[in-house]
Amino acid sequence: DAKTTQPTSMDCAEGRAANLPCNHSTISGNEYVYWYRQIHSQGPQYIIHGLKNNETNEMASLIITEDRKSSTLILPHATLRDTAVYYCIVRVELVGGGADGLTFGKGTHLIIQP
Amino acid sequence: DAGVTQSPTHLIKTRGQQVTLRCSPISGHKSVSWYQQVLGQGPQFIFQYYEKEERGRGNFPDRFSARQFPNYSSELNVNALLLGDSALYLCASSRQGARGYTFGSGTRLTVV
Numbered sequence: 110d111a112k113t114t115q116p117t118s119m120d121c122a123e124g125r126a127a128n129l130p131c132n133h134s135t136i137s138g139n140e141y142v143y144w145y146r147q148i149h150s151q152g153p154q155y156i157i158h159g160l161k162n163n164e165t166n167e168m169a170s171l172i173i174t175e176d177r178k179s180s181t182l183i184l185p186h187a188t189l190r191d192t193a194v195y196y197c198i199v200r201v202e203l204v205g206g207g208a209d210g211l212t213f214g215k216g217t218h219l220i221i222q223p
Numbered sequence: 224d225a226g227v228t229q230s231p232t233h234l235i236k237t238r239g240q241q242v243t244l245r246c247s248p249i250s251g252h253k254s255v256s257w258y259q260q261v262l263g264q265g266p267q268f269i270f271q272y273y274e275k276e277e278r279g280r281g282n283f284p285d286r287f288s289a290r291q292f293p294n295y296s297s298e299l300n301v302n303a304l305l306l307g308d309s310a311l312y313l314c315a316s317s318r319q320g321a322r323g324y325t326f327g328s329g330t331r332l333t334v335v
């Protein structure tokens with residue numbers, strides 16, 4: 110799986126958009142970008158994933174650059190409950206029943222300030 | 224629907240002992256995987272089971288073993304515990320074709 114680079118920590122004001130960057134310059138053509146987050150004392154939670162087109166769901170938006178070497182997770186209106194560690198993971202498409210798991214790095218600790 | 228449930232939530236063991244951790248997946252999920260999360264690090268993949276068969280294994284010693292039962296629940300066993308095995312152990316489940324895993328809240332294991 111391709112390696113990812115994320116900032117160790119970030120701050121964002123409550124109500125503002127939180128933009129979390131991820132670099133994945135060695136991504137392969139068949140690898141997706143997945144985002145998970147982990148709120149303190151809980152298991153990781155799936156947020157969103159994409160291949161090359163921008164994606165949006167009820168939680169967030171994912172913007173992938175045209176060369177696919179980096180991406181940004183956007184939380185449009187951050188709340189205090191969005192304070193968590195956010196993990197960017199690059200791998201071939203994850204399909205339930207497959208053989209291998211997720212490779213987590215250290216992620217970005219996002220702190221939402223009141 | 225109940226989420227992924229793990230038991231116990233907390234556990235203290237002594238070096239050299241053995242421990243068994245349990246996981247019940249979401250109803251209808253046939254795939255279960257286990258992760259170890261040491262303080263300050265991201266979760267590390269240990270095992271993947273699907274339809275009661277081991278489908279994948281991370282870089283962990285043979286002291287770690289697991290199994291999946293006919294009802295798709297799973298157990299993780301760790302023998303000869305070391306201080307370094309102290310961690311949060313996470314279980315995740317998914318259904319075939321799903322694009323993401325659902326994680327439980329984990330079992331906090333402390334080895335003293």
